[in-house]
Amino acid sequence: MSDHDSFDLQRFLPYLLAQAAETAGTGFQRHYKGRYGMLRTEWRVLFHLGQFGPMTAKEIGDRARVHKTKISRAVSALTAKRFLTRHVVADDRRQATLVLTRQGRAAFDDLNAAAQAFDAQLMAQFSAKEGALLKRCLAALAAT
Template sequence: MAPHRQLDLDRFLPYRLSVLSNRISSSVAEIYSEHFQLTITEWRVMAILGRYPDLSANEVAQRSAMDKVAVSRAVARLIDAGRLTRGMHDDDRRRSVLRLSAEGMRIYDQIAPLALDFERQLLGDMTEEERALLFRVLDRLDELELKVEAAKTIHG
């Protein structure tokens, strides 16, 4: 019987990306958790709606690749806290859309600069060329993932 192949997690890209993402998210989460009483998911919802207002909860989940249930729960908590408002889409009155409330925008305006400063510190030692390469590689991986997801849908 042939020995089974070992999975070297230190060289396995999905694992490395997941661990790195968790470490970075946990570090930056301290900022908005302690000072603004937000979970990671709540902040991500707010960040998306700060950039792209008037999305549905499903569109937020799609844009962020977050679980729909987690997004729905975060949206409910943010609405209850007065940080989001729900309205009707201008062209389709059956579709509800979300937007930051005045309070949500106030919090967003405080957190966004902190998040950008965190990113500057994180990438601080990288040259402009290294940063550009990093984002090109991330964009390329994202494109490949979209192709894989499309193929899954087509082939069932």
């Protein structure tokens, strides 16, 4: 038997992670896309602002590990939907602080509740100990 015959894609960790992320991501997408017409990067920007407060696009991109062009498109779309406003930074007019509008805060609050319910539904298939271990392991992988 050659080395490639013993390789099992179905047990390859990056493949398993991608499959799990796709399944879970598609499930939650029904909430943010169905209710608000948002794309994945848009809800990630919205959630960063909702959770951490006003930030620049660069700060969000760094935290979310998303390329600046995708963040820029998401900011434009969320601005058009009136979910956020841009406030030019006085010291550096090339940058703007992003702030949720009242509409944006309401969308965040709604989606935050939906995210918590969705997370609880996903985690219900595991014991509390398994769920905690899974989240610790995923956080460790994400930090590398």
